[in-house]
Amino acid sequence: MGPERRIAVVTGAASGIGHATAALLLARGHAVLATDLVAAGLAPLAAAGARTLAADLATDAGRAAVVAAADALIAAEGAPLDWLVNAAGLIVLKPIGEVTGDDLRHVFDVNVGSAFVLTQRLGERMRDGGAIVSFSSPSAKFVATPEAAAYALTKAAVSQVTRSFAKAYAPRGIRVNALSPGITDTPMQARVLREVSARRGIPEEQLAAERLASVPMGRSAPPEEIAGVVAWLLSDEAAYMTGQVVNVDGGMVMW
Numbered sequence: 001m002g003p004e005r006r007i008a009v010v011t012g013a014a015s016g017i018g019h020a021t022a023a024l025l026l027a028r029g030h031a032v033l034a035t036d037l038v039a040a041g042l043a044p045l046a047a048a049g050a051r052t053l054a055a056d057l058a059t060d061a062g063r064a065a066v067v068a069a070a071d072a073l074i075a076a077e078g079a080p081l082d083w084l085v086n087a088a089g090l091i092v093l094k095p096i097g098e099v100t101g102d103d104l105r106h107v108f109d110v111n112v113g114s115a116f117v118l119t120q121r122l123g124e125r126m127r128d129g130g131a132i133v134s135f136s137s138p139s140a141k142f143v144a145t146p147e148a149a150a151y152a153l154t155k156a157a158v159s160q161v162t163r164s165f166a167k168a169y170a171p172r173g174i175r176v177n178a179l180s181p182g183i184t185d186t187p188m189q190a191r192v193l194r195e196v197s198a199r200r201g202i203p204e205e206q207l208a209a210e211r212l213a214s215v216p217m218g219r220s221a222p223p224e225e226i227a228g229v230v231a232w233l234l235s236d237e238a239a240y241m242t243g244q245v246v247n248v249d250g251g252m253v254m255w
């Protein structure tokens, strides 16, 4: 990556990995539109110079609002979009027999619909040579937590959205990759530990230890360690890489 200022849209920026990514891009001097359903977590990014927008990416209206805000940023910067990070995500945690049609539709709208539509619409506004990163998950490949079945199917779908757009955009040199984080210390991960341990009737510490036992490196990651790989995937150092789902998980998944 050169020292020049790039223009980026980051979703899910109020919390966890999206927040760490937006903060890193801002710290490196890039122009960032940071968006999330929850306005509160965006305030520190606004203070650091980001444009911010509260929008519900489960809806067409929310997605259109993000595109309009991206257009405003593009106009203000006088240059096309360089990067998109689709980090917004939602997890549904229920015994598989209790998952409803509404659960499936909502989690699909948030995790897959938003990534698909923003990759479409913001891809159109991207300069040739731009880059997009979305988020898959180890749960797309194996079942450690059957209570996350609805979430897991959306993450498998994100992997394929990534491949489809990688092929569609390759002639323009726009690279589309997904990152598959392992156990990352975010509010989503805290919810998994809290709710799944309660459902199983075991102490949270026991579930945390069982989950860590599947990680050869024996530890979870702070969100900043994931954000660093996102920034690298966006950068020109990864210029020959597209259509990949990259495991960043302490060795949990080696294929």
Ligand SMILES: NC(=O)c1ccc[n+]([C@@H]2O[C@H](COP(=O)([O-])OP(=O)(O)OC[C@H]3O[C@@H](n4cnc5c(N)ncnc54)[C@H](O)[C@@H]3O)[C@@H](O)[C@H]2O)c1
Pocket: 011, 012, 013, 014, 015, 016, 017, 018, 035, 036, 037, 038, 041, 055, 056, 057, 058, 086, 087, 088, 089, 090, 110, 135, 136, 137, 138, 180, 181, 182, 183, 184, 185, 186, 187, 188, 189
């Ligand atoms: N934390 C992990 O261990 C882990 C592991 C694998 C994959 N991931 C994926 O990484 C991405 C980031 O996860 P995280 O752990 O930082 O989660 P997080 O819950 O901390 O952050 C996700 C953000 O998405 C936002 N969001 C949810 N629904 C939305 C909606 N309808 N519209 C707009 N924004 C919405 C939330 O408000 C939240 O700020 C997600 O796609 C997640 O599935 C996380």
